Amino acid sequence: MSKVKVWDGFVRSFHWLLVIAIATLYFSAEEGMLELHFVAGFFTLALLATRLIWGLIGSKTAKLSSLLHSPVAALKSFTQANHNAGHGAAGSYMVLAFFVLLLVQLVSGLMTSDDILTDGPLVQYVSSDTVDFAGWLHRLNFDILFYAIVLHIVAIVAYRIAGKNLVKPMVTGYSEQVASTATVTKSPLLAFIIFAVCLLIVFTTWGKEPLSYLLN
Template sequence: MTDKIPVWDGFVRLFHWSLVALIAGGWLTADGPKIWHEWLGHATAALIAARVVWGLVGPRHARFTDFVRGPRVVRAYLRDLWHGRERRSLGHNPAGGAMIVALLLAVAGTILTGWLQTTDAFWGSSAMETVHGAFAGLILLLAALHVAGVLVESLRHRENLVLSMLTGTKRALSDKDRP
């Protein structure tokens, strides 16, 4: 039997699955009813704001300092992954950290451009609507890449990462996982 240890706290797991539900709801209500679409956007904005705060003050694996790495580290990780020699991470690996940042920015861009369309300056602006749609499409692309990355890592390290985002636990690091 493998030792499981807590990694993802309750807020991180609630945030993750709530964001999935809110984005799905946003897509389903994109063509109406607009009031629902707007309220889902407001809820998503509140969720993102809470996650940013949690990324600064939350437990170890929730903190941005635990998983946000520079471009060199991310490229080195992806190169190691390509060659089948990447190290297993207890929290997010460098590519996963970069994906979180990209998704947070894409969601924030979608929220901002959606809100801007409710202001006097951009009410009825087809250009802002186009930008909003582009950000929303970017979320889908990034989400697909995220899911692909989760599947690859789950298979490569023989660990169900979807299940770990439900239970909050992962297999402890072994000596072979450590640098």
């Protein structure tokens, strides 16, 4: 098998920035540092929005359409090694689940209030019942997200024990365990430009206040 580039620079940056952002979101919520929580939340919103756009126009292995596999293919992938570039069939379900969980977490956060001083930016537009529901969902969904992360890490370790190192490609971009040498990645430049634009939008609007609080 030859060495092939499987993950472009944006997908890799997305992954590791997401890990840092979620750790920051958890820590800031636990410590009651809601300005930091909001800044990390808006950062995650820009990150996920870019990843979803890149899922439409980006590299072959970043495409959302490449994540769609039949449940039969997912079951088979537990017994057959995946020598194709990109997520395996079962892994794709995990990735889709992460995207949905993150969207629910972000949207519910925007409508959550700490009932004291700090309101998500959409709180003013919805009823108090919706705010209560969003807060409940924000807490429940985080628990589900947490178990999904544990499962994700257990799966990565299980693959490692079975002889497949998935972490190295997510760090370097390259895999030595792919059968075809066809090019499957694009330059990530456009993705980084889209990310910069998304960051600019969130931090000149909703994110302006908490960011200036943190910087002062």
